Structures are given as C-alpha cells and as structure tokens.
Amino acid sequence: MTKLRFIIMLFTLFLISTSYGFSLQDEGSSASVRMEIENQTKRLYTTSNSQERAYILYERAKLYNYLGDSERAIHDLTSAIELYPSFIDAYYARGSVFNNVGLPEKALEDLNIILTMAPNHQHALRTRAAVYMALEKYSLALQDMNKLIQTNNKIGDLFYQRSLILMHLEKFDEAVSDLTTAIQLNPDNGQFLLTRGSLLLKIGKFHEAKADLEILHAAMPDNEEIATLLKMAEAGIIYQAQFQ
Structure with a gap:
C-alpha cells in the first residue's frame, strides 16, 4: 500500500x-x-x-x-x-x-x-x-x-478531507489546490504537508514534492519514512533532467 x-x-x-x-x-x-x-x-x-x-x-x-x-x-x-x-x-x-x-x-x-x-x-x-x-x-x-x-471556508481540515476525496476521483490538481489551502489555513500541520508532498511525488512534480519533504525532514530528521520519500523526489528530479 x-x-x-x-x-x-x-x-x-x-x-x-x-x-x-x-x-x-x-x-x-x-x-x-x-x-x-x-x-x-x-x-x-x-x-x-x-x-x-x-x-x-x-x-x-x-x-x-x-x-x-x-x-x-x-x-x-x-x-x-x-x-x-x-x-x-x-x-x-x-x-x-x-x-x-x-x-x-x-x-x-x-x-x-x-x-x-x-x-x-x-x-x-x-x-x-x-x-x-x-x-x-x-x-x-x-x-x-x-x-x-x-x-466553512476557513477550516483547513475540511479542505484536507476534500483533497482525499478528490484523490480517489483522480482529480489530482484540485487535490493539490485544496491541500495548499489547508496548509495556508494551518501552516503548522505536518500531516497536510506530508499529504501534499506525497501527492506531488505521485503525480511526478518532484521539485515541488522535494520542497515539502525537505521542510518535514528538517523538522523530523530521524523519520525514515520522510527520508525515503525525499530520496524518491530527488531521484525523480535526476530522472526528469535526462529528458530536458
């Protein structure tokens, strides 16, 4: 999974x-x-x-x-x-x-x-x-x-929840937009940032994913899961560079 x-x-x-x-x-x-x-x-x-x-x-x-x-x-x-x-x-x-x-x-x-x-x-x-x-x-x-x-357009958790529904519907750009709004409303919520970073990684936006994951890695340097996701984003950037 x-x-x-x-x-x-x-x-x-x-x-x-x-x-x-x-x-x-x-x-x-x-x-x-x-x-x-x-x-x-x-x-x-x-x-x-x-x-x-x-x-x-x-x-x-x-x-x-x-x-x-x-x-x-x-x-x-x-x-x-x-x-x-x-x-x-x-x-x-x-x-x-x-x-x-x-x-x-x-x-x-x-x-x-x-x-x-x-x-x-x-x-x-x-x-x-x-x-x-x-x-x-x-x-x-x-x-x-x-x-x-x-x-209730000032409640970050609602935008976060809607983003998860949008992911199931494969409306990934809209999901990213909702996650961005959720983060703006609750900038200290690491779960929102992790979800956006994971989604950006999934859809191949490696530079943006790396930016989110670097913030999380700086806050939790011993978290192996975040470190692994960050390495995946960095590898994706290198891979994409071959075709530019």
Missing part, C-alpha cells in the same frame, strides 16, 4: 470512528455509568410525556453506547424516534452507532432523514461524507464536502 493510499484509508477510518464513538472505560467508570442507567430507567417511568420520554431514552442510549452496548443503544434510540419523530439528535446518534458497528447503509438512512429536515446540519453532512467514502461513493462524498466548505 502506498503512503498516499494509507493516508486516505486512515482519514476514512478516523471520521467513521469518531462520528459518535465510545470507548470502554475502567470498572469504576463502568459501575457509575450502570448506576446512571438505572436512574434514567426510573425517570422513564415517572413521566407519560412522549417528548420527555424520548429525551430520557436518548440519554440512556448514550450511556449504553459508552459501555459498548450498541444493541441496547440502537433499541433506545429507535424508541426515542418513535415517540418523537422529528428528534434530529436521536437520528444522528443512531446513524452514527449504525456506522460504527459496520452498517453504513442503515447509517445513511438516518443521515438522509436528518438532512431532509435540516439540510445544512454540519455533523450530518460530515458524517455522511465519511460514510460515502467508506462505500466508495466518492462523487456523493464530494457533494457533501463542497456544501460544508461553502459555509
């Missing part, structure tokens, strides 16, 4: 895993969460108001998700939605849990419902772009990222 493909894969996995993630905690934390689940269950039976019950179920679902109990989390979120059909946060939470347990198509159903009700929902757009990436529906992912950037 090339460095560039590895970077793209990491981005997709990161966005999917962080959309509504949970982490297993130590026993002390788990015990306190279980106690809170009991409290929420008691609260559930003290009210007959549908919307209030939906919120309680939503809160309990988050606790189940925290413990890694995705099945109960999904069950509570589904019940919350049945009680309160326009509960956007519950749709988003359920879609994210579906995503995390490897059901991207189910996640898409919930994300699409959210974006029907709230077309500019930032988290839903970003998560749906990640789901589309995982499903290799890159053109659809690009549409969502374009919409996000229209209203």
Whole structure:
C-alpha cells in the first residue's frame, strides 16, 4: 500500500470512528455509568410525556453506547424516534452507532432523514461524507464536502478531507489546490504537508514534492519514512533532467 493510499484509508477510518464513538472505560467508570442507567430507567417511568420520554431514552442510549452496548443503544434510540419523530439528535446518534458497528447503509438512512429536515446540519453532512467514502461513493462524498466548505471556508481540515476525496476521483490538481489551502489555513500541520508532498511525488512534480519533504525532514530528521520519500523526489528530479 502506498503512503498516499494509507493516508486516505486512515482519514476514512478516523471520521467513521469518531462520528459518535465510545470507548470502554475502567470498572469504576463502568459501575457509575450502570448506576446512571438505572436512574434514567426510573425517570422513564415517572413521566407519560412522549417528548420527555424520548429525551430520557436518548440519554440512556448514550450511556449504553459508552459501555459498548450498541444493541441496547440502537433499541433506545429507535424508541426515542418513535415517540418523537422529528428528534434530529436521536437520528444522528443512531446513524452514527449504525456506522460504527459496520452498517453504513442503515447509517445513511438516518443521515438522509436528518438532512431532509435540516439540510445544512454540519455533523450530518460530515458524517455522511465519511460514510460515502467508506462505500466508495466518492462523487456523493464530494457533494457533501463542497456544501460544508461553502459555509466553512476557513477550516483547513475540511479542505484536507476534500483533497482525499478528490484523490480517489483522480482529480489530482484540485487535490493539490485544496491541500495548499489547508496548509495556508494551518501552516503548522505536518500531516497536510506530508499529504501534499506525497501527492506531488505521485503525480511526478518532484521539485515541488522535494520542497515539502525537505521542510518535514528538517523538522523530523530521524523519520525514515520522510527520508525515503525525499530520496524518491530527488531521484525523480535526476530522472526528469535526462529528458530536458
């Protein structure tokens, strides 16, 4: 696997895993969460108001998700939605849990419902772009990222993420442009610079790649991977010079 493909894969996995993630905690934390689940269950039976019950179920679902109990989390979120059909946060939470347990198509159903009700929902757009990436529906992912950037054009990470989608679509010049914007917005982000250097190397722009990789090598002289990429750029320059 090339460095560039590895970077793209990491981005997709990161966005999917962080959309509504949970982490297993130590026993002390788990015990306190279980106690809170009991409290929420008691609260559930003290009210007959549908919307209030939906919120309680939503809160309990988050606790189940925290413990890694995705099945109960999904069950509570589904019940919350049945009680309160326009509960956007519950749709988003359920879609994210579906995503995390490897059901991207189910996640898409919930994300699409959210974006029907709230077309500019930032988290839903970003998560749906990640789901589309995982499903290799890159053109659809690009549409969502374009919409996000229209209203968030000062966030370097969005340009970085869009560049990875553009790479999958083999729109390399546009990807370089997005990476350049990302670097301008976040000049200290080494990942952005490494990605641009790797892409420039891939498309044969060896002088530009060398410039990026030299900056990284100066900052991390012991990094063997960067040193190897820099040598590849230098070798590419020598090779191209033979035909000039």
